[in-house]
Amino acid sequence: MASLPAKMTGAVLPGNSSVELQSYDLPVPGHGEVLIRVKSSTICGSDIRAIYREHLGKGPEGYQGVIAGHEPCGQIVREGPGCRRFKEGDRVIVYHISGCGLCNDCRRGYMISCTSVRYRRAYGWQRDGGMADYMLAEEKDLVLLPDSLSYSDGAQVACGFGTVYEGLQKIGISGDDAVLVTGLGPVGLATAMLARAMGSTLIIGTDIAPGRLSLAKKLGLCDQVFPSGPDNVEQVRALTGGDGVEKAIDCSANAQARLCCIQATRKWGKICFIGEGGSVSFQPSPDIIHDQKTIFGSWVTNIWRMEELVERLVRWNLHPDTLITHRFPLERAGEAYSLMAAGDCGKVAVAFDEELL
Numbered sequence: 001m002a003s004l005p006a007k008m009t010g011a012v013l014p015g016n017s018s019v020e021l022q023s024y025d026l027p028v029p030g031h032g033e034v035l036i037r038v039k040s041s042t043i044c045g046s047d048i049r050a051i052y053r054e055h056l057g058k059g060p061e062g063y064q065g066v067i068a069g070h071e072p073c074g075q076i077v078r079e080g081p082g083c084r085r086f087k088e089g090d091r092v093i094v095y096h097i098s099g100c101g102l103c104n105d106c107r108r109g110y111m112i113s114c115t116s117v118r119y120r121r122a123y124g125w126q127r128d129g130g131m132a133d134y135m136l137a138e139e140k141d142l143v144l145l146p147d148s149l150s151y152s153d154g155a156q157v158a159c160g161f162g163t164v165y166e167g168l169q170k171i172g173i174s175g176d177d178a179v180l181v182t183g184l185g186p187v188g189l190a191t192a193m194l195a196r197a198m199g200s201t202l203i204i205g206t207d208i209a210p211g212r213l214s215l216a217k218k219l220g221l222c223d224q225v226f227p228s229g230p231d232n233v234e235q236v237r238a239l240t241g242g243d244g245v246e247k248a249i250d251c252s253a254n255a256q257a258r259l260c261c262i263q264a265t266r267k268w269g270k271i272c273f274i275g276e277g278g279s280v281s282f283q284p285s286p287d288i289i290h291d292q293k294t295i296f297g298s299w300v301t302n303i304w305r306m307e308e309l310v311e312r313l314v315r316w317n318l319h320p321d322t323l324i325t326h327r328f329p330l331e332r333a334g335e336a337y338s339l340m341a342a343g344d345c346g347k348v349a350v351a352f353d354e355e356l357l
């Protein structure tokens, strides 16, 4: 066993757009738990929306003052007693919510929806997360990271790419589909990346941030991008023979963008809402009923689909870490969060060891 330090640093979010670094005793894994050396820990839009600026969340989004970070990836350095599959040295992704394991949602693999008030605890919300040198995780929450994926690839699988993959599976994407993505933050960019891998040859994106539009073009993820605005529906129709796209995904949570998704989708098309919060108003008869359209909501994913996604990423030679535009060491976590809050960037990671080079 490698010798480990007695102390470690972790970052907490007081809720006034600042980050506090604190010193902790190195945690000891209990039964069925492992200690992970964190290698990459990415920042999520939900961290900014519900924790960093102010503590907005209630229930499953209620932040309990723990070490932040729900998108960690790292290497197991200690096993607690009773582990059955994972062992020291394994590279692992953490499904970001630890569920009770026994309710119907947990049995489906959707620990995100665990109904146990007592045992449902999300990493970085109700139990210590990945913005630290080390973290504890339950073995049942782990997914093995293949050798060909980096830790920064893995960090984005659970929350960002997993959420997107689930939504795209629900509406089904193939080479038949032109796809509209509204909101080109990290989740929107991931949507474009996976929609391309699943076969779409025409991907159209919209966003208010010029930096995000140019990043989507530069990375070849979108074939056409438009600044968000009242002309978006007509612009999308003009690129699709006047009919609109077959599939649309909203990653912005913006009311106008959601309406654009609905109205820029053709008859019999499918729309998926992934972006959280906000509202939308539309007229059911002309906007969906008469054109036979279907709107899906999708929240995170389940752990078997996460394993499936990891396998697909290898098969498709896709690397989520290409969406990371900035990496910071833990000591500079404050800069990482403030950059992400400003929004004109891709994915932002707090990285360690080889992931920081």
Ligand SMILES: [Zn+2]
Pocket: 043, 044, 045, 046, 070, 071, 159, 160
């Ligand atoms: Zn997240």
Ligand SMILES: [Zn+2]
Pocket: 099, 100, 101, 102, 103, 104, 105, 106, 107, 111, 113, 114, 115, 116, 120
């Ligand atoms: Zn449960």
